[in-house]
Amino acid sequence: MTKKLNLAQFLPYRCNNLAEQISFSLSRIYVERFGVSVAQWRILATLGDGSEMQAKEIGRVTNMDKVRVSRAVTSLRSRGLLERKPCDTDSRAALLSLSSEGQHLYRRIAPEALRWEEQLLQPLSHAERQSLFGMIEKLETRLGEMEASA
Amino acid sequence: MTKKLNLAQFLPYRCNNLAEQISFSLSRIYVERFGVSVAQWRILATLGDGSEMQAKEIGRVTNMDKVRVSRAVTSLRSRGLLERKPCDTDSRAALLSLSSEGQHLYRRIAPEALRWEEQLLQPLSHAERQSLFGMIEKLETRLGEMEASA
DNA sequence: TGAAACTGGTTACACATGGAACCATTTGCC
């Protein structure tokens, strides 16, 4: 007989739910309290150390497609959180970086986000945390292999 | 100095990406090959053993809100995959179950989904798999606690 | 140098999703 499929033990389902619940719960911080969407938050987090990069690169780093990046950038810029400076080696592109207000906002959100994550991870030992990230890593590379051979 | 936030080691980010990639990759099977959305697939999986339940209960089991369930049900019904029978204890509700076509489709998709999952999990040992599911469990209950105390 | 292919980024369109309003029925309670 065929092995029974049980959603509760089906990784895609469990993983989706977990991600969704995490996002929802964490969004309390940046969405509700700071009015920043997930996409915007990712950009803040990427440029938070003061770096300056093109939208393209932001997309690569944050794993977002260019449309999503473009929109989040527009929105951040309209709030004066992001600065855009023409790129002198390629006039189609622009270099993006946080304005000082952007930096300020980032410095307010980041510690909260980390504190929140710490709370979430509290029931896991150090070894478990490492193992968790390690498995995520493995699964992602595995997905890459599977896609490649498809 | 404040601990640096690095997206690559930030669980919400990693977990979201993983879930997204898994969904995307798996959707090849049920979306592209069988024309079934994620919501619809979850319903198939829930009723696949022949059970019969109300939309409300499906929502609880599959972790979907009632709007999403309602739409997926309509869609499955329009394809003749789902049957709806009035519930005699409550005339607002209806009892849903797979039609024989629905059962048939389920029996075609489920083994593929399981095979796919097996491939994905291949790089993880049995112990690792158990640990992974265990941690997901812990994180979800932790999220529950955090929400409750918020 | 000049045309074709390519690339960074934006816009237009289609679609899935969730919250709120809604309808019909059921439950709780006096």
Add this chain to the structure above:
DNA sequence: GGCAAATGGTTCCATGTGTAACCAGTTTCA
């Protein structure tokens, strides 16, 4: 019994997202 509150489900609306088309600028290569 009867009225208010709650509940199962559907519909409406606003929003976020991805694909495809698009524009402007850049690379390639004959």
